[in-house]
Amino acid sequence: MFAAVTDQPTVSAFPAIRGLPLGLQKLAESNKIQIDQHLDLVEVILGWSRPNRYSVYHSPKEDNQHFLYIEEVSDCYARQCLGAARSFILKFTDQDLNEVVQVERMATCTRGCCCLVSCNLPELSVETPPGVLVATIREEKTCFRPVYQIYDAEDTPLYSLQTKCCYPKVYSCFSDISIMITDVETGDEVAELIKQTKKSGREFTGAENKIFIEYLKDLDVKQKVILLCSMFLIDFHFFEHDSRWCC
Numbered sequence: 001m002f003a004a005v006t007d008q009p010t011v012s013a014f015p016a017i018r019g020l021p022l023g024l025q026k027l028a029e030s031n032k033i034q035i036d037q038h039l040d041l042v043e044v045i046l047g048w049s050r051p052n053r054y055s056v057y058h059s060p061k062e063d064n065q066h067f068l069y070i071e072e073v074s075d076c077y078a079r080q081c082l083g084a085a086r087s088f089i090l091k092f093t094d095q096d097l098n099e100v101v102q103v104e105r106m107a108t109c110t111r112g113c114c115c116l117v118s119c120n121l122p123e124l125s126v127e128t129p130p131g132v133l134v135a136t137i138r139e140e141k142t143c144f145r146p147v148y149q150i151y152d153a154e155d156t157p158l159y160s161l162q163t164k165c166c167y168p169k170v171y172s173c174f175s176d177i178s179i180m181i182t183d184v185e186t187g188d189e190v191a192e193l194i195k196q197t198k199k200s201g202r203e204f205t206g207a208e209n210k211i212f213i214e215y216l217k218d219l220d221v222k223q224k225v226i227l228l229c230s231m232f233l234i235d236f237h238f239f240e241h242d243s244r245w246c247c
Helices: 022-029 041-046 076-081 112-116 201-205 221-238
Strands: 032-037 053-058 068-073 088-093 099-105 123-127 133-139 147-152 157-162 177-183 189-196 209-215
Touching: 022 068, 022 221, 032 221, 088 221, 099 221, 123 221, 133 221, 147 221, 157 221, 177 221, 189 221, 209 221
Parallel strands: none
Antiparallel strands: 032 053, 032 209, 053 068, 068 088, 088 099, 099 123, 123 133, 133 147, 147 157, 157 177, 177 189, 189 209
16 A cells, blocks of 8 residues: 655645655645646657656646656557557656556557447556556447546446547647546536647647646545546547557
8 A cells, every 4th residue: 555644734735645645645636637748859750659758737837847757668569560559558656756556558459430340449447556456448339429438446337438529639630629527427527638739839740749637526536546547548549649450
């Protein structure tokens, strides 16, 4: 389990949450976060894919001090040959270098109507702390608009994500992409994912990748972690390089 936090909070600080690493404490305090992907111009120009790296910040970002750092673990040949269809592990570490979250997705070849016949729908597992499964995010079989469901460790459905169009990457040429996350039991909107596309030419060319998550309900830190991780399945499925096994 996580080691206890011994630092005493100041009067103006949020109180420490017993047993949580610093990075997850900061996530628990946040109602809106920004995820920036680290991209080198060499990657964009030459098309040579390195392991993905991300930093998570409070939003609005007042400084460049992230509270979570995320790094991909995957095979080099898979990144170059399979593109976004590759299997991968993402490791989340905080500023104290504690590994606090791990997500894993197996290789997949589905997109659009392929999901009607594929037996390998995208699925991402979430572990926090690493080794303890807390959620699974799966794409459901649909004809057109992709639908994703989030399940807890007992495979009970918790949340649903649905894009507004079949191919968000095409739509993103004209507008930011907004994806609402709803509670499957109550139908309430609990969070919004926003893929920023129209603020900078760097994002349009693929040299910059920014995604925002706004938590609309009072959620505990485990739920916030799960919703944060759901963003990576969406990002890999629609906005990664388009080299795939099939469509």
